[in-house]
Amino acid sequence: MIDQAKALRDKMQQKKVKKDRRPTRVIAVTSGKGGVGKSNFALNFALSLVTQGKKVLIFDVDLGFANIDVLLGRSPEETIATMLDKDLSIWDIIEEGPNGLQFISGGTGFDEVFRLDEDKMNKFFTELSQLQGHVDYIILDTGAGLSYENLRFILAADDVILVTTPEPTSITDAYSVVKMVQGKDPNVHMKLVVNQCTSDKEGRQTADNFQQVTGKFLNKEIGMLGFIPSDASVPSAVKKQVPFTIAYPNSQAARAMQKLAFDFLELPVPYKLGLKGFLLKILFK
Template sequence: MTLHHPIKVIAVTGGKGGVGKTNLSVNLSIALAQLRRRVVLMDADLGLANVDVLLGLQAQHTIADVLDGSHSLRDVMINGPGGIKVVPASSGIQQMASLTPQEHAALIHAFSELSDQLDALIIDTAAGISDTVVSFVSAAQEVIVVVCDEPSSITDAYALIKLLNAEYDIFRFRVVANMTRSNQEGINLFSKLNTVCERFIDASLQYMGNIPFDENVRKAIQKRQPIIQFAPRSKAASAIKTLAQKVDDWPVQTLPRGHLEFFIERLLQTSNASGM
């Protein structure tokens, strides 16, 4: 039996809007591509697309066309900066924000056709803890929770972690503090979240570091460029490159967890082969 190379599937989430998830997703994807990984970035904010807007890309087709059967995922993928591929979401289509479980499953399965074309899939989730967010996060192997220095950020991140832990048996969460004024502020943010999780949830939180507040980020967004290309030596870009190296070093999950996951077929294949 031929085993395929493993694929890292990483959901970037945060529970609330405004914490910088999309910006981190985009730049982390490019930083991984700079490490010679083949990266696909999925905009999973299905009804309010923002990845293509952030990068100034023009999407002819979107995930909506995959779901209605008119196009394949390969058809809708567009070239992004730094060699990444982007799967764009729809914008202003209400029904896309409330897919049925069957539609979620179909979309997750559709990615199997790309399995020999990528090393990492980064999923930029929508804000909140909707069924759509939970569905995509639970189908990933790794969860990066982005927090910032706002009380609601910690509260919403905790609510998301609690839900994923209770309903989907997800026990490991990687935490990134964004837009911090100091390294210590990032550590303090993680400590707040970790303290409440240790009290009430059986989960492991791992601090992945902080992305400092950087005026260059705002300038890059205005120019519709990723900070990692706009100002590659900036504080924020340097921190994201450091994070990408950590992500690249994570071992890849090769065993299924027992529920719907991206590339589940190859996980099952690996699992069956290891048990032979």
């Protein structure tokens, strides 16, 4: 009898270890300038990964203006902020979006997590850690620019997707992000997405120039992930509050996104710290 119980415990332990080993990668989507299309990118990229069989959770960490719920036409009652205040579990606040995409919002006051309330930090860590093995990817939709919190997210993520448009102002701000990040940690993995291109040629040229300049002046290699064309379907989908890959799956933007997600999955995705390492780094380092 005792042997049986031990065998069962061992089995459960093995299962737990296996589950823990399923890597959950954290990918931060960020930009220098605001309004370049990060939230639309993050949401539709996440949905495209879901279409390709991945389990994905999108986490809106834009501390100023949460966007993902608006793009989905939802207004979740529970957020990270209410989880901490009302002592809820992570499972109480995960919302189910289209096609099984999961999402959570930071909510108002989420940034307090970083303001050294130790109980809240511990609770945040314990609850968020449970997502380890639950999804393949956690996509963070960050705010624009280099706030203290954004920088922490970028430095702790396994991979960073930097979104720019071909406009010079957007490019120079993206460059500033790379410069700042490079100064803090040269081992951050970054990939570039050029959004709102008028042609593939323009996208490629923008990326080539950017890669050259970051290589030459910052000694930083930035991989090119893809281009998304400027497409009227995107604002039209925003107005409908339906993600453009769902509202207009045959639009140019949606097709480009599917290709980009496919290419992403072909690339070796770095596994730097994983979810627990990410949480430890944003909270305690």
